[in-house]
Every structure is written in C-alpha cells, then in structure tokens.
Amino acid sequence: MAGKSGREISATPKKSVKDVIFSREGALVILLIAVNIFGIIISKVYNPQNVLREMPKYLAEIFIMLGMAYILVLGDIDISVGSIVCLCATMACLFSNAGIPMVGVIILVLLVGFVCGSINGLVATKFPELPTMIITLATQIIFRGIAEVSLGSGGSTSLSNNTKEFTTLAMKVGNLVPLSLFFVVIAAIIFGVLLGKMTFGRKLYAIGSNKTAAKFAGIEVEKYRFICFALIGFMAGICGLFLVSTLFGANTTTGQGFEMEVIAMCVFGGIATTGGKGNLIGGFIAAFVIICLRIALGQVNVNTQIILVVIGIMLIVAVLIPTISNYISDAKKKASRA
Secondary structure (H helix, E strand, O other), X not given: OEOOOOOEOOOOOOOOHHHHHOOHHHHHHHHHHHHHXXXXXHOOOOOHHHHHHHOHHHHHHHHHHHHHHHHHHOOOOOOOHHHHHHHXXXXXXXXXXXXXXXXXXXXXXXXXXXXXXXXXXXXXXXXXXXXXXXXXXXHHHHHHHHHHHHHOOXXXXXXXXXXXXXXXXXXXEOOOEEHHHHHHHHHHHHHHHHHHOOHHHHHHHHHHHOHHHHHHOOOOHHHHHHHHHHHHHHHHHHHHHHXXXXXXXXXXXXXXXXXXXXXXXHHHOXXXXXXXXXXXXXXXXXXXXXXXXXXXXXXXXXXHHHHHHXXXXXXXXXXXXXXXXXXXXXXXXXXXXX
16 A cells, blocks of 8 residues: 555565464474474484475375365364375285276276265265264274275285386485475475465455354355365375385385374364464474474384374374463553553
C-alpha cells in the first residue's frame, strides 16, 4: 500500500531478528544444528558424507509427512499410512517380478496408494460421525493384511526384475547427494505453496478451525477431506517406491511405525493435531531433526526401541511447549495486573 509520500507501506509488520530466532522455525533450526553437533560428539563417523549415505532410507517418510500435514490441519488423522506403504512396496516387487515394465509398475503402485487413500476418504466423508482414528485403525489392519496375504508364507519378497530402474531412484548426484533428496525438496515446495499461499490451503485451515463455520461459508468440507485422504495415499505410494529402491524388497514389517513417526514430525514442527494451525516449514525442519538424530544414535548402535523412546519424549515436549508458553504468558499478565 502506498502512502501520501509515495512510499510503500507494508500491511504486516516486519519481524525482527529476535522474533525469527524465537519463532518455532528458528528454534527448530537451532535444534537441528545442536543435533548435528551432538552427532559429531558421540560418533566418530558422523560427517556429511555418512549422513547423506544413510539418509535415503529415512527420506521416504517425508513424502508421507507432507500429506499428513494436510490431514492434521483438517483436524483429522490417518494411522493407516504405514500399512499403505507396506502394501505399495509389496505390489512394487510383485509387479516388477511379474515382468511389468518400470513405467507400468510406477503407475500401478501409485494407483494402489491412491485407491487405499480414497477408501479412507470415502468412509470418512460418507460417515462423518465416525472418528478418523477408528476408520484408519481398521484400514491399517486390512491393508497390511492384504500385503501379508500377497507375500505368502515366507512373509517377504525380493526384487528380481527392474533392479536397474529402481537403482536409478536410489542413485546419488555427484556420488554424494541422494536423488530422493531433490524429489523431497520439490514435493515440499509444492505442498508448502499449496498450503500457505493458495486458496486450497486457506480452505483447509478454515475446515480445521471450525468445520461447521466452513460449511456455512460455502466450503465443500467433505470434498476437501476426501482429496487430502486420497493425496496422502498417493504419497504413501511414492514412499513405497523409494523404499523398494533402497531395500530391494518388502516384508510384513515394511513401513511399520511410519504413521507415528510422520505424526511426530508434524507435531514437533508445530502442526496442531486439533486442526487449523501450523505450517509445512516447521514440519520439514522437524523431519530433518528427527532423521539426523536417528542416524547419529544408529551410528553408535543405540537400540531402535531406545531411539523411538527418545522421539516419543521429544513429541511429548513439543505438545507441552504451547501449554507451558500459555501458562507463562498468563502468569505474566496476572503479575502485571497485580
């Protein structure tokens, strides 16, 4: 907006350096730096080369995190994504071993993920009185059950065809940076712009803040809920493809626990499970905090279950931060009034 002097006047006040540092995103960046310093201290082999070498097996989860962010902003939840990843990874191996060309495998696997997500979305929108936690708990069991039946008595399958094409997905640019990292960044930019800058994102925030008010405002609430559930299923399909490119197989435990980890990334990044709050920048930074911490602890042979305990504690702290902040703020206001 231009004033009488002809100068541009910003409609929103500029943030100071202090505000940026003490914002959630600023705190997460500081925490990411601290986690890397911690990794260097506890592990002699924690360095950029080794971190980038181990990162691909964790990067695939970020694809689901992007979709989960949309679901949480809506005020919903999807705990079936780990099972969808298992089913998609299983189908990727079975389709490839059946002689289907790589392009066909990619299309079919993404279609499997999309259909699984659409089933969740269809049930959630047709029966809005049912909590999405219960719906996706049921489909979590169903999707993993289908994968287990498809895998047969052995409970696992190895990739015997299209191995060269899957190796391309796992290749490194300059023999250092994983190709999947570029895909993750591109996907994060697209999802971030849609959520933070487009009408689509504003409608998701409106639905998450108050579904009834959003309906009266003319927003097709159930339509957007269906889109987001179908989208996270599609992203689980992408995750499954990248997992197969690093594991060259699938088994009954593939994707197990992914749902909790991506929810932890989102919540730790400031995306509220109650809906209507948060942004993808925080979730994206939080994802790398958790990934770097897992790599660092893994390099010193810390038990996987202990790592999950640490992530769980971090999640509890992340949930408590807003409550503690509000408590301190209220205490200061009462003190100033007195």
